[in-house]
Amino acid sequence: MYRYTDEARFVRDAPTVLSYAVLGAFTFWLYAFGPAVTLLRDELGFSYTLLGFYSVLWSLGSALAGAGFAFAARRLPRDVLLWGSAGISTVAAAMFTLGRSVAVTLSAAVVFGVAAAALVAVTQAILSDRHGARRDQALTEANIGAGASAVLGPLILGALAAGALGWRVAFALPAVCLLALYLRYRGTPLPAAPQRHETGRAGRLPVACRLFAVLTAMSAAIEFCLVYFGPQMLITTGLSATAASTALSSNYLGILIGRALGSAVTRRPGRSIPLLYASLALTFAAFLLFWLADHPVPAIAGLFLCGAGVANLYPLAVGLMLDAAPGRGDTANARSQVVLGLVTAASPYLLGILADRYGLSAAFVLEPVMIALSVALLWTGLRAHRRTGHPA
Template sequence: MDNREARDNVASSLAAHSTTSFVRDRITWLGYFGLAFYAFLQATLGPIMPFLRAELDLNYTIAALHLSAFAVGMIAAGMSADLLAARLGRKWVFWGGAAGAMAGMIALTFGESPVMTIAAALAGGWIGSYMLVMIQAILSDHHGANRAIPLTESNVMAMLFAACAPLVVSATQQVGLGWRWTYGVGLLMFITLALVFGHAPIPENAPHDAAKSTQERAAIGKNAKLPRLFWYSFVVIFLSVSMEWTIGFWGADFLERAVGLERGTAVGLMTVYFFAMLLGRFAGSRLTRSADVSRLLVMACVLVLIGFPLFWLSPIPALNLIGLFVTGLGIANLFPLTLSVASGAAAKVAPMLANRASARVAFGAGAAILITPQISGAVADQIGISGAFAITGVIAVVTMGIVILANREAGR
């Protein structure tokens, strides 16, 4: 990075922090579209799996290992992204992660055995999640006290593009191109992102930290510890992602086997959940401008505690779907709002902790995706899918308790 670019980085960040008003500038839009690109690639793994299973003659267990491999990659990135960013800089890690995610998914299309395709999913999840970590850290640093707004808005974009993934897979298959051309669309997104934002300045640290020397920042970042509030938030992130992915992964099976809907209908009606997630995150991005984040987190938990029992226990299908919708509204904002709290807690200790905090969040999310849906599936094999969803009910109650503890810690 030359001196001119470095000056642009600092100047851009200082401008963003010179007022308490929120402005979507070039760095903000880079984060939004970068997260949308990542979410699209991640969301393709589910829709392509029926085609990949048929071609490679995979059973459900082997097929599920593709998602597990991607989650393991997220965990690996979460343990190393901050160290890599300290060595290479955020810009290299961001764009390297974007290129690696695309390369991994393209490699998956050439795989002729499950070993090759699972390895490609692992590589895409690992390298691609470096981009995820940088986006969260950059948006948090760049917008400071307003970080809740871009973090929720970026997740709205991510949810929207993720919802498009199955449509793209279906469209490429139906027009005769084949599901592999889904990643042709992904490649077009990557090229567009690089052409539009390739020269956008990516700040290495928060503006109020820019005046410190490299040695001073490194010493602060190395010696500082993430505060208790961050770790409360980390637990909430793990629990909320666990609920989000367990319902998303097993919800259709529940509607079929426990509620009694026809399989195709059950799969289609899961759109209710994903639409609620999108609507909830959009509403959350608006509410963060005027409402306290701690209050919004409690409201989100209350929605889950109202909606989930209705979805899980109601004997009437219409009420199951209403409960699913309300649950989706609540779960939607738990991750972005808690990410905002976690990032803010780290920034109060030392701005250089932003990369580490974002990396640990990616670790927690990856661990949740890897562990909880698989545990629920194993329990379902033993006692049925309805009984297995008791795990999600317990998680919902525990999440509310941890949110209350976190709010008390934040108020000290």
């Protein structure tokens, strides 16, 4: 029912629209979480290291869920995985907003991480199975909606933080959206997991797939370090904590615009690789502008351009990873979530430790290092993929 060929017209049917919407609802939480932790730090007065620990626990939860996703995907229908993950995300949001202590909110970060990995993996799998060779377009379009949520999340969070209701109310909005989606689409049939057909040792993915999985993780780590510590850097230019958290929306606006342009570019085949290299180059140049700025205006402009640069790194890297593991999308997704969880756990936490010891500006040297590693992973992965007989 859900087979797709290169010659077929790209159809945004019910499973596609549902995947787009669920990912957008979850992304609101994801991108509101970093600024919310900044506001929580302002309330409770904990250290940069503890701020980074929120990211660590989220990421370790993602790694835990990723380790078990392939097992669950072989035994549970896609709709159970989808709605179950959405429900767990809602529980995590309730824990984070209703709990007023470090212990409860740290626990919420773990639960969020578990739900995150499963929800992202199942939506990516649905889109990949539904659209086959056109998965790049589907994944990029899905991340346009996610980019819109990324812009709205900190804006709504900041507006509510400045008002009588408080920032915690913002975390109820995606839960309402997911409930509406469940009532509308709960009977929609979703693509079933394809049967494994490749040969080779059980559980072993191709080298190119594994390199691209690390690239997806590195792409997310570049972005997450800016999400968690970008507002803190803006505070050093003279902004208040609330203003800095709201100004992070410039980064998300850049992501939204970048993904909209990326969607247009990837409608024609053969453009994903040049777009990835161009995105990495823009990310590096924009980060230098942000990093070296001593005034809010150039710093915010740098964050905007960083967003445009990182916008297409993750969805296109996911497309490369899935293309390098034909028939094993669930396994590739699961392994990538484990790697993503570990890398995104280590990088912000390491940045926080370096910031406490050497200062935040010096600690941000981690970003250009990760950008350089991403270029190396992309180049090496493409060479490995070509050696298997697949075109770049």
